[in-house]
Amino acid sequence: MAIVLTEQGQMTLAATNGLWLSASDAERATGWTLKPEGMCQEDVCVPLPVRDGRVDVAAFWQLLDRPVVSDAAGETWVLGAGAEQRSAALAGLMAPDFTLPDLAGVPHTLSALRGRKVFLCTWASW
Amino acid sequence: MPVWQQLFDGLKSEAFMIVAVAEESRGGEHARQWIEQAGAQYWCLIDTEHRVADLYGMVNVPQAVWIDEAGRIVRPPENAGSTDHFRLMDRTTRTLAPEHQAARLATRTAYLDAVRDWVLTGRHALPADAASSRLPRITPDIALAQAHFRLGVWLRRHGNAGEGDAHLAEASRLHPDSWNMWRQAADLDEVGKASGEAFWQRVQALGEKPYYPPPEV
Numbered sequence: 001m002a003i004v005l006t007e008q009g010q011m012t013l014a015a016t017n018g019l020w021l022s023a024s025d026a027e028r029a030t031g032w033t034l035k036p037e038g039m040c041q042e043d044v045c046v047p048l049p050v051r052d053g054r055v056d057v058a059a060f061w062q063l064l065d066r067p068v069v070s071d072a073a074g075e076t077w078v079l080g081a082g083a084e085q086r087s088a089a090l091a092g093l094m095a096p097d098f099t100l101p102d103l104a105g106v107p108h109t110l111s112a113l114r115g116r117k118v119f120l121c122t123w124a125s126w
Numbered sequence: 127m128p129v130w131q132q133l134f135d136g137l138k139s140e141a142f143m144i145v146a147v148a149e150e151s152r153g154g155e156h157a158r159q160w161i162e163q164a165g166a167q168y169w170c171l172i173d174t175e176h177r178v179a180d181l182y183g184m185v186n187v188p189q190a191v192w193i194d195e196a197g198r199i200v201r202p203p204e205n206a207g208s209t210d211h212f213r214l215m216d217r218t219t220r221t222l223a224p225e226h227q228a229a230r231l232a233t234r235t236a237y238l239d240a241v242r243d244w245v246l247t248g249r250h251a252l253p254a255d256a257a258s259s260r261l262p263r264i265t266p267d268i269a270l271a272q273a274h275f276r277l278g279v280w281l282r283r284h285g286n287a288g289e290g291d292a293h294l295a296e297a298s299r300l301h302p303d304s305w306n307m308w309r310q311a312a313d314l315d316e317v318g319k320a321s322g323e324a325f326w327q328r329v330q331a332l333g334e335k336p337y338y339p340p341p342e343v
Contacts, residue, residue: 003280005276066269067269068273069270069277071289076280076284078274080270081272082269083264086180086181087261090183090262091258094198095193096182100178102170108171114196117140117141117194117244118144119144121147121190122149122178122184122306123147123149123187123188124148126309126310
């Protein structure tokens with residue numbers, strides 16, 4: 001089993017030989033669907049070798065020019081956002097949305113504040 | 127945080143919210159005392175993975191983004207009213223000359239006044255082209271740094287400090303402008319280290335460059 005940290009959160013998936021995943025797990029981790037043409041999202045497909053119905057998600061992520069890193073044991077992986085993805089999200093000037101917990105663990109989502117002005121600020125104890 | 131509560135107190139009848147995000151990889155308990163002491167009534171969120179800094183391209187604290195009623199960024203990330211006067215501090219007595227204290231306070235007050243003015247009148251919101259030109263540039267190195275940072279924090283939290291620190295160091299190497307990454311890694315190593323000797327050396331190495339670029343409000 002591997003722990004995969006994605007834009008959607010943390011998931012535990014049955015990985016083999018690095019980050020080879022079944023088609024359904026690959027879709028959960030990436031949001032892309034395995035089809036005969038390759039890994040597809042909307043109208044775009046990226047050709048990719050498939051072995052026994054499994055795909056090399058780390059290689060796929062690199063093909064997309066997005067960062068992929070793992071610990072030495074290959075047990076924990078991060079499928080990061082690409083620079084272009086982050087830049088494009090900001091370029092439209094719509095505030096990127098996020099959900100984070102408060103001290104009591106209650107989640108709060110930025111976009112729930114539509115209709116109000118928001119002063120979004122960061123700080124730290126360190 | 128107390129100054130943000132004052133700001134919030136004065137704007138309670140407005141359609142306005144403060145979202146204060148603690149970039150705190152050690153978790154909420156390390157932020158609790160400040161939030162409670164401030165009596166914060168606005169949103170105080172805990173961001174162990176520094177996701178907000180990642181999404182908005184922030185590199186230091188405090189930084190702020192102004193977002194209008196439609197969810198649009200009208201001021202991209204900027205220093206939220208802090209100044210570099212701390213660099214003039216006498217580090218043995220930890221004191222700052224009165225004139226520097228006064229100048230620091232004046233800058234912070236001016237910034238918070240500008241926030242208040244924006245909420246009440248809309249002033250200081252940047253037109254789209256000006257806002258766009260101030261957006262941070264996210265490079266492939268920064269994107270890779272974010273992945274290493276996230277993995278480093280995760281490994282640290284799960285008892286693998288050695289490997290975690292290597293990923294945190296790689297993150298800082300790839301994204302040297304991020305004080306958040308460097309100082310958070312120092313803090314995870316040992317509480318207090320984020321403002322220790324190595325921090326001061328790093329600040330000194332800035333030379334003429336500001337640690338807190340003055341907000342242009």
